[in-house]
Amino acid sequence: xxxxxxxxxxxxxxxxxxxxxxxxxxxxxxxxxxxxxxxxxxxxxxxxxxxxxxxxxxxxxxxxxxxxxxxxxxxxxxxxxxxxxxxxxxxxxxxxxxxxxxxxxxxxxxxxxxxxxxxxxxxxxxxxxxxxxxxxxxxxxxxxxxxxxxxxxxxxxxxxxxxxxx
Numbered sequence: 001x002x003x004x005x006x007x008x009x010x011x012x013x014x015x016x017x018x019x020x021x022x023x024x025x026x027x028x029x030x031x032x033x034x035x036x037x038x039x040x041x042x043x044x045x046x047x048x049x050x051x052x053x054x055x056x057x058x059x060x061x062x063x064x065x066x067x068x069x070x071x072x073x074x075x076x077x078x079x080x081x082x083x084x085x086x087x088x089x090x091x092x093x094x095x096x097x098x099x100x101x102x103x104x105x106x107x108x109x110x111x112x113x114x115x116x117x118x119x120x121x122x123x124x125x126x127x128x129x130x131x132x133x134x135x136x137x138x139x140x141x142x143x144x145x146x147x148x149x150x151x152x153x154x155x156x157x158x159x160x161x162x163x164x165x166x
Contacts, residue, residue: 004098012162014022014045015035015045016042016043016045016047016048016052017042018042018050019038019039019042019045020035020038020039020040020043020048020051020052020055023035023036023038023039023042023055023059024055025093026038027055027058027059027062030062032059032062032063035059036056036059039052039055039059039160043056044063047075047150048079049075049076050076050077050079050080050081050083050086051076051083051085052072053072053073053075053076053079053086054072054083054085054089055078056072056088057069057070057073057076057086057089061089061092061093064094064099066093069089069093069159070090070093070128073086073089073093074092075092080165081157082113083113084110084113084114085110086112087109087110087113087114088106088107088114088120088149090102090106091103091104091110091123091127094106095127100127100130101131102103102156104124104128104130104131104133104136107120107123107124107127107128108124108128109137110124110132111124111140118144118147118148121140121143121144121148122144122150124136124140125137125140125141125144125153125156126152128140129156129159129160132160133161133162134160134163137144137156137157137160138157138161138164141153141156141160142149143156145157
């Protein structure tokens with residue numbers, strides 16, 4: 001393919017980044033089989049296991065193979081407990097099944113281990129609110145209140161303050 005030809009010119013086949021780039025190109029084309037093959041080739045090189053397992057989990061998520069996704073995210077976290085994207089995808093997985101308590105736990109870990117943007121913080125706020133963690137809701141909401149445009153912030157703040165008796 002054109003993707004293979006372009007990467008072959010770079011002569012980086014012994015580098016996992018070659019296969020990661022190749023997998024990303026296939027992922028963008030919504031072609032999960034070749035994307036997974038490229039990631040398996042990258043994983044065989046014994047480097048960047050957390051990143052590669054997280055990317056593999058993303059492919060399985062797209063294919064709705066949630067058990068395999070969870071296994072790969074567990075492997076990613078075991079390989080590098082500070083790899084923030086694994087926690088982000090784990091939060092998405094638990095949200096998919098309505099397990100908001102676990103989703104909030106992983107969303108919080110993602111915030112701790114990353115330079116989270118406002119969108120990720122707002123997602124955490126919603127999860128924290130859904131499990132009645134009103135203190136956590138308000139803490140993170142105060143960080144983003146002036147930058148997030150979503151009007152739900154006012155409701156979440158009001159309800160949280162009410163529930164806390166403030």
